Amino acid sequence: MCEDKGKQNWVFCDGDLPPAGEKEPFGHEALMVTNLNSEQAILTIDILFEDKEPSKGITMLLKEERVICIRLDKPFGDQKYLIPRGQYSLVLHSSIPVVAVFGRLDVRQANLSYYSVHGYAY
Template sequence: MSRINIKRGATVWYFPDGYLPQKVNSGKMEGHEALVLLNTHETIAHVFVDFYFEDKPPVKGIEIHVHPERVLCIRLDHPEEIGGVVIPPLCQYSIRVRSDVTIIAQLGRLDTTQTNMAYYTTMGFFENT
């Protein structure tokens, strides 16, 4: 059986609308944003994440490894998962994701600040370099 060489995803992804929801203690669900990275290759993906802000300099080059043929969900309200970067709630920011192999990247947000909580995911703008 021969293998088909298919590009899976892209090497650079952009998410311009980051905005962590305010934390509230009204239920079991915790408001957050998450960056989800899928590596369908048989080799590790070396990923670098850059954060851009409205009112301060960017934080660049946070290295993350996604194991072969695995998905990694990174909570953006957990600094220990993003190289110690603290993103305060209600702070506008953007993300650039760069990888040495093609990956799939997605951003998700769970907002629990209202009785009818809102959850959405979005695919970013991508390019191959």
């Protein structure tokens, strides 16, 4: 389909899971990854922390010409990894070029906000 679209490495620096809140919609962060290619992507995620050693090698598959929305407040990947509360950065590696964006839903105020952040890609 679009073999040359996207990048194989993405960095999202501002991870910090917001409180879930009392009712829907629950506060969360998510990583959305789109594979525009005609072959599946092998995704590997590393989580870097401010005050402890990184968690590396969280893996999952993304089928060809598909999107995946990874809720970061829930266990994810083949390892069912759960990100602890607090500051972190997320590094995404893919076997083929993909497009990624990071989003956060913050419900701490009555006028809740959802925003997305485009990461650094190389």
